[in-house]
Amino acid sequence: MLHVDIRKRMGSFLLESQFSAENEALALLGASGCGKSVTLKCIAGILRPDEGRIELDGQVLFDSAGKIDLPPQKRNVGYLFQQYALFPNMTVAQNIAVAVRDSTSRETAVAEKLRQFRLEDVAAKRPAALSGGQQQRAALARIFASQPQAILLDEPFSALDSYLKYQLELELSETLAAFPGTVLWVTHDRGEAWRNCRRVCVMDGGHTQPVQSREALFLAPGTESAARLSGCKNFAAASPKDEDVFLPEWGLTLSCRRAVPPKTTVAGIRSHHVHFAAKDEVNSFSCNVVKVIDDVFSSIVLLLPSGSAIDAPLLRMELDKAAWGAHDGEKTVTVAVRPEDILLLQKS
Amino acid sequence: MDWYPLYNSLRISAISTVAVFFLGLLAAYYIARLPRLVKGVLDVVLTLPLVLPPTVVGYLLLRLLGPNRVVGGWFLAHFDTKLVMTWWSAIFATVVVAFPLMYRTARGAFESFDETLADAGRTLGLSNSYIFWRVRMPYCKQGILAGTVLAFARALGEYGATSMIAGYTPGRTATISTTVYQLWRTGDDAGATQWVLVNLAISAVVLLAVNLLESRQRGGRR
Numbered sequence: 001m002l003h004v005d006i007r008k009r010m011g012s013f014l015l016e017s018q019f020s021a022e023n024e025a026l027a028l029l030g031a032s033g034c035g036k037s038v039t040l041k042c043i044a045g046i047l048r049p050d051e052g053r054i055e056l057d058g059q060v061l062f063d064s065a066g067k068i069d070l071p072p073q074k075r076n077v078g079y080l081f082q083q084y085a086l087f088p089n090m091t092v093a094q095n096i097a098v099a100v101r102d103s104t105s106r107e108t109a110v111a112e113k114l115r116q117f118r119l120e121d122v123a124a125k126r127p128a129a130l131s132g133g134q135q136q137r138a139a140l141a142r143i144f145a146s147q148p149q150a151i152l153l154d155e156p157f158s159a160l161d162s163y164l165k166y167q168l169e170l171e172l173s174e175t176l177a178a179f180p181g182t183v184l185w186v187t188h189d190r191g192e193a194w195r196n197c198r199r200v201c202v203m204d205g206g207h208t209q210p211v212q213s214r215e216a217l218f219l220a221p222g223t224e225s226a227a228r229l230s231g232c233k234n235f236a237a238a239s240p241k242d243e244d245v246f247l248p249e250w251g252l253t254l255s256c257r258r259a260v261p262p263k264t265t266v267a268g269i270r271s272h273h274v275h276f277a278a279k280d281e282v283n284s285f286s287c288n289v290v291k292v293i294d295d296v297f298s299s300i301v302l303l304l305p306s307g308s309a310i311d312a313p314l315l316r317m318e319l320d321k322a323a324w325g326a327h328d329g330e331k332t333v334t335v336a337v338r339p340e341d342i343l344l345l346q347k348s
Numbered sequence: 349m350d351w352y353p354l355y356n357s358l359r360i361s362a363i364s365t366v367a368v369f370f371l372g373l374l375a376a377y378y379i380a381r382l383p384r385l386v387k388g389v390l391d392v393v394l395t396l397p398l399v400l401p402p403t404v405v406g407y408l409l410l411r412l413l414g415p416n417r418v419v420g421g422w423f424l425a426h427f428d429t430k431l432v433m434t435w436w437s438a439i440f441a442t443v444v445v446a447f448p449l450m451y452r453t454a455r456g457a458f459e460s461f462d463e464t465l466a467d468a469g470r471t472l473g474l475s476n477s478y479i480f481w482r483v484r485m486p487y488c489k490q491g492i493l494a495g496t497v498l499a500f501a502r503a504l505g506e507y508g509a510t511s512m513i514a515g516y517t518p519g520r521t522a523t524i525s526t527t528v529y530q531l532w533r534t535g536d537d538a539g540a541t542q543w544v545l546v547n548l549a550i551s552a553v554v555l556l557a558v559n560l561l562e563s564r565q566r567g568g569r570r
Binding site: 045046071072073076077079085087088098101143 | 462486
């Protein structure tokens with residue numbers, strides 16, 4: 001159990017982090033510069049929040065009111081740095097050995113970690129001689145050797161080539177599955193969050209949003225920033241009208257077939273939910289084709305609805321290359337969005 | 349040939365290098381953590397001896413350590429010892445003059461240190477002094493060694509402040525540099541040349557060591 005409720009001002013940037021994590025893997029999802037790493041550093045004790053409280057498994061790590069600020073050494077929080085931070089002057093075995101707190105069992109603990117993380121062959125090598133994947137395993141072995149109560153992962157794959165990522169992600173999630181405490185998984189990659197964490201806390205501009213299940217985030221995000229992080233690319237200003245939304249920029253009124261929350265200010269439409277309209281389909285409208293981008297496996301078509309105002313955002317439609325092939329060359333197309341696919345959002 | 353000046357020069361330089369090594373490291377480590385204004389002021393004060401004429405340093409030291417001055421007078425009264433005109437008086441001069449070289453090189457080396465290594469060490473439960481000696485120092489080894497060698501070379505070559513605070517007494521306070529001046533002044537060209545050659549040899553070795561260290565530092569950066 002990890003409770004975080006902290007504020008920290010850094011120049012013009014204000015961090016306000018508030019969330020709780022069970023003994024689970026919780027994703028902290030946000031664009032770069034949103035305060036994810038600062039939050040992790042405050043939990044680990046590397047940075048000091050201006051005020052607030054951090055509690056781990058019933059122990060207070062930081063409490064500005066009670067004047068408690070445990071040094072990092074006493075917090076028992078493992079931190080996987082983006083570049084792993086292995087000590088370059090020590091071998092892999094030495095890197096692991098320094099983290100073993102009980103000196104009587106040091107040798108056996110090191111041998112065990114080397115075996116568990118498949119590092120026996122490189123035990124006597126310096127970190128610089130290791131591959132990216134081996135470095136990550138060595139850093140994890142070192143963290144586990146220190147027997148942490150919680151583990152913080154700061155963009156664990158940012159230092160790796162993409163073809164290595166998939167294999168390592170599998171290994172990492174298996175390793176962490178056996179870990180009984182809290183894992184905070186910081187990432188900007190929505191797929192990585194979905195694959196490895198059941199619950200997600202979205203951070204935007206230094207603020208955390210309420211923790212939600214990954215299904216809630218991706219299928220029904222509540223805010224524009226959450227929808228953006230979940231991969232939605234089309235956003236338009238919206239005003240509610242009973243079960244419809246009016247999108248003034250595109251001059252469209254779309255049916256949602258459900259009560260539209262009165263607080264709705266933005267509508268989101270995922271690119272792959274925009275499709276060619278069937279005859280008499282609800283929510284169909286004609287668009288001018290502005291540009292077609294040829295991607296690896298799909299075609300991305302940028303559209304402008306016919307009734308659009310000047311400066312209206314383009315509507316992005318993403319579809320199979322073959323599906324677009326039948327319409328290639330057309331200047332105007334009629335597309336539609338199913339009512340249940342319209343995301344009703346608030347500006348965050 | 350009387351080798352006393354070589355012996356005296358080497359022991360003065362060695363002792364002051366040891367002192368400057370620790371003083372410079374401590375100053376570089378702690379001053380980097382101070383607020384910007386304090387850091388700027390201390391930086392100027394500590395680097396000043398590098399650009400001041402050695403005679404000015406010598407004069408200021410005499411004002412402080414002379415038998416009739418604050419520190420020197422107190423020392424004379426309590427320990428019955430004069431701080432000036434003994435062989436070890438020169439150590440005061442060499443420490444002050446060599447300190448900025450150590451301080452500035454160590455600071456440069458520390459600034460290149462990847463602080464996440466220290467952060468990682470602390471989250472793993474390592475003490476701050478362990479991290480300093482076992483992670484930070486090895487990482488900055490080459491720069492710190494170069495600073496130490498430079499400080500030693502500067503201490504060995506010190507003349508101005510040394511001659512003012514320790515004087516020239518053959519067999520007692522004579523160093524290589526003061527001997528060269530005295531021999532030349534008294535017209536002993538052969539003697540002066542001998543000591544000039546000795547000094548050239550030592551300085552060449554020292555500079556060679558610095559260059560080796562610096563090229564290894566450039567090549568060895570990860």
